[in-house]
Amino acid sequence: MESALTTDMPQPSFFKRLTAGDWLFALALLAGAVFAYHRYADFMDVYEKGFLFSAVVVFSWLGWFFKPMRLLIVGIALLSLFGINQYHGDLARADQTFFLKYLFSSQSAIMWMNVLFVLATAGYWLALLARSEFAGKVASALTWSAVLMGFVGLMVRWYESYLIAPDVGHIPISNLYEVFVLFCLITALIYLYYEKFYETRQLGAFVMLVVSAAVIFILWYTFGREASGIQPLVPALQSYWMKIHVPANFIGYGAFSLAAMVGVAWLCVQRGIFASRLPKPEVLDDFMYKSIAVGFAFFTIATILGAMWAAEAWGGYWSWDPKETWALVVWLNYAAWLHLRLVKGLRGPILAWWAVIGLLVTTFAFLGVNMFLSGLHSYGTL
Amino acid sequence: MKTPNLSTSRALYELFSSMRFAISLLTILGIASIIGTVLKQNEPYVNYVAQFGQFWFDIFEMLGLYDVYHAAWFLALLTFLVASTSLCIYRNTPIMLHELKTFREHATEKSLRAFGHQQEYAFGGNVDDVVKRLAAFLTVRGFRHRSVPQANGDILLAAKAGSYQRLGYIFTHVAIVVICIGGLMDGNVPLKIEELLGYKTVETRDVPSTEVPPQSRLSPANLSFRGNMTLPEGMTGNVAFVRIRDGYLVQELPFMVTLKQFRIEHYATGQPKSFESDVEIRDPELKEPLKATISVNHPLIYKGIAIYQSDFQDGGSQLDFNVWPLRGAAHEPGKMQGNVFKDFTLGEGDSALKVELDDFRLFNVLNLSPDDKGKSQNVGPSVTFKVRDTQGQAREYLSYMQPLMLDGHAYFVSGMRATQNEDFKYLRIPADGENSLGDYMRLRGMLLDPAMAPVIAKRMSGKMLEGQNANPEMVAKFESSMVHLLEAFARDGYTEVAKLLEQSVPEAERDKAAEAYFKVITSAAYEGLAMSRAQAGLSAPEPDERTQRFVGDALNSMSDISFYGTPFYLELNGFEQRQASGFQLTRSPGKNLVYGGSVLLVLGIFAMIYLRERRIWLLVKPESQHVLFAMSANRKNRDFENEYARYAEQLQALFKG
Secondary structure: OHHHHHHOOOOOOOOOOOOHHHHHHHHHHHHHHHHHHHHHHHHOOHHHHHHHHHHHHHHHHHHHHOOHHHHHHHHHHHHHHHHHHHOOOOHHHHHOOHHHHHHHOHHHHHHHHHHHHHHHHHHHHHHHHHOOHHHHHHHHHHHHHHHHHHHHHHHHHHHHHHHHOOOOOOOOOOOHHHHHHHHHHHHHHHHHHHHHHOOOOOOHHHHHHHHHHHHHHHHHHHHHOOOOOOOOOOHHHOOOOHHHHHHHHHHHHHHHHHHHHHHHHHHHHHOOOOOOOOOOHHHHHHHHHHHHHHHHHHHHHHHHHHHHHHHHHOOOOOOOOHHHHHHHHHHHHHHHHHHHHHOOOOOOHHHHHHHHHHHHHHHHHHHHHHHHOOOOOOOOOO | OOOHHHHHHHHHHHHHOOHHHHHHHHHHHHHHHHHHHHOOOOOOHHHHHHHHHHHHHHHHHHOOHHHHHHOHHHHHHHHHHHHHHHHHHHHHHHHHHHHHHOOOOOOOHHHHHOOOOEEEEEOOOOHHHHHHHHHHHHHHOOOEEEEEEOOOOOEEEEEEEOOOHHHHHHHHHHHHHHHHHHHHHHOOHHHHHHHHOOOOOOEOOOOOHHHOOHHHEEOOOOOOEEEEEEEEOOOEEEEEEEEEOOEEEEEEEEEEEEEEEEEEEEOOOOOEEEEEEEEEEEOOOOOOOEEEEEEOOEOEEEOOEEEEEEEEEEOOOEEEEEEEEOOOOOOOOEEEEEEOOOEEEEOOHHHOEEEEEEEEEOOOEEOOOOOOOOOOEEOOOEEEEEEEOOOOOEEEEEEEOOOEEEOOEEEEEEEEEOOOOOOOEEEEEEOOOOOOOHHHHHHHHHHOOHHHHHHHHHHHHHHHOOOOOOOHHHHHHHHHHHHHHHHHHHHHHHHHHHHHHHHHOOHHHHHHHHHHHHHHHHHHHHHHHHHHHHHOOOOOOOOOHHHHHHHHHHHHHHHHHHHHOOOEEEEEEEEEOOEEEEEEEEEOOOHHHHHHHHHHHHHHHHHHHHOOOEEEEEEEEOOOOEEEEEEEEOOOOHHHHHHHHHHHHHHHHHHHO
16 A cells, blocks of 8 residues: 555656756856856856856756756867867967867858758658658757757857957857857757657658758858858947847747647648658647747747847837837737637647748748848848 | 617627637737838838829828827727727636636536546545545645545545646736736827827927927926937937927927037947947936936936937038139149038039038948958048039039048049939049149149140150151141040040040041050140149159059049039048937836736746646545546646546556555
8 A cells, every 4th residue: 555655656856856967967057157257257247147147047957857958068068168279369270270170160060060950851851751760860869969069159159259359259149140050059959859758750850941941041141141250249239138038039939930840740640641650640739839838938038028128229118110010920920829729729720830820920020020121120131 | 677788888898808809909900010010110201202102192191001000090909909808807817716716626426427537446445544645646746635525425535736827817918908008108199199189289390499389399297208319519408309200299308418428439340339428417406417328228217218329420520621623724722611511602603502511420331342352441531412503403422531442542532423312423533642632633634624735735746756757747737636635535534535536537447546545645644744743843753553553543533523513522631520429218107017017928928838727536435435536627738638647547556556
């Protein structure tokens, strides 16, 4: 009797489940933050200092919640530090030393990310078409490697920007090239989480198509437009708000894109395409919902942060600027989606189509507004 | 008995509080918002007329499409949304709160057996033990429960978890109402009403703010506004301009702002790094003026009014010009002084030209590399001005103060355009060895002076026919054709030379002749340069490549003078910059409501999405030694199915053990 009660006890609470490795990881993050503070406090305002230590909490939790993140973050830290160390404070070394030229200068690392994402996409398709578990595993590993190299690229780029001139230095999420890299990384990471959560690799083929499309954009931007360089920030962007507004927004964009691709998979299954290879519609439906829920929560936060920033930079928290208005349209779109599902209990093709069309609306809010409409928020122009 | 009247209001209540109505409103709102992003808002009305034509312009104006977000119908929509959402909350909150509190302990066995998710287990042993163990089972899984003895001796454990999900509903919907109310407070609703009632009228004339009549002024007590103020350095202002449609209102401020200094800092690459204004706030309530620096992202907030750095422009800089003649023999510059936003007149009578100075810029970051791939750099100050003739026709000019390095050589560059829609066409004048316009202007005076043509021709013939023993007839012929050529060039550069060529040379020989003409003109220009320098007491030009290039460029440039359009060249040779800073001033009492509402919204969304309300009933039936397990959730999804299956299995194990 007694034993039955104890064996069926649910797992102990979240904190009690943490291992020594988890705590070591958090401690390492804290040590890193203290080191950064000690060394670079002069470059940060009070909010940024707050962000630095909040980041310890956020990333510790992320590592605890999704264990592979721990290894990823440690990997990013080690490779970035190695890359930074190779510079000896001289930007010209990016083209001179082997490790920088071919691996860890920001441009090289991001190029590796591009290649790895494209290979991963091919791998996922092979896995889907040939029903190959091995190919799926390789594709997953490639995606993880791509995320690793992408983040290393951004980290090193952050450092490089300060090498150009101390007043030029800034977090690399300030122009279209940089945020596209961020978009690829966040979309891939959210996907990798759900890949583990649902224990299915079949959706990678769909999701990685969006990431590959973004990679193509990055390549065009790099070679076609030669716009991959680090540019100093215009006065309006010099604010601590950027460090939270932009990532929050891209979690939203990434999650919405993910949901749209799962929606495509749902529609395929409904038509009998890959039906035997892809997960059941219920799983896809749940995947789509979870992804949109995450996206909606973060998009809401991002829009609010944007409004607060606008109040400081443009003189009003809401100016009906095209970017603001389209953010509202995106928000209303997914709010309606969630209402239909949660309140009305709707399921099925309408939601799947809606998620797919939602990606078009989101893409317009992200890119179309910059291309076709003029306004205050014209930071990333094509 | 219901009266028809009551049922109508009841029907309206039903409609307004329905989700369908709210969603329809939101859809219309979304579409209206999109219109505002596609049609550029708050442009000068003439632009709209030009774009749509008078007919559509009137219709669009009536619909308020030029300022959609402040149109009466848009605000009415928002108000409806607030009302509808409020009714929704009023209607549903009691239900939600009830759901939050209740354990649904009145569930009967019959109703539980009707559940889709239910299962029955047999147990042995003590009933109290079983109840205790089931209670523990619920507790460790985060379920709170009530134990309710039934009339027939059964014991019902009614449990629930994640009930705060219901708060999510209340929070999000209250948040929408709060945010909208905050927004409406900061929108211009009161102003709209005052305008509608005729208390306020929009001023459309361009008059000093002091002359704006009271019905177009807003008192300092105005609760919410968003206006602009442009202050030149050293000036003081106590009003802001609130732009409305095709006019403005004057917002009086409860204090005075003085701009002490405006600064722009640049990165090494020349891009602007910061815009900063040093200001002083004067207020009878302050003993000392309040000194502050306002910059982008760092507004100053005083008396609930936030002052933001928004833009900058010239504040009336004083500019000194050399006025170089471009016609006739004169080649010494006159002097002229003017201020930006003011004008001065050159010439007299019918040929008088009014120069209107529009803008002065200290920094100009340009990319001068031919393929646009090189680095951008600061090329120094520039001036923009219009030159208007007595008929009122104007051309616009943009001149750089310092010579620009193009293709490795220095040129004075000035652009001209006849209308705003055109691109500038540039006159490029080569700079001389002293980086000045002197050589060019002297040479121009010589070459474009018809009287000088025979003199140059004589000198040329002397040099070219020297030692050839030419007869006087031949010399005369040579000189006369020389004079012809130079006169043609003096009239309108290479265009006239081309005409001369067409008239006097058969087509077959034109190419060859053109080459010869070109050589002759170039040599003449070289002689002209030597002569003009000698006249000015300067050394003879070096007969090198540089001079050759200078002469060629100078001839090209002279050839372009007629298109340039003015009989003079304004060379900026000194300035005293005075800048003006543009501020935006806002008072937005709704801001805190909006922020508070936003926090509520985020909390609500997380509660709605990440809390899952589930209920469990465990009916312990001592008589039949059975336990009935039933589970429900207000949202059925995969997580719920999994959870139910897990619990069902765990209960199975529990009773087997």
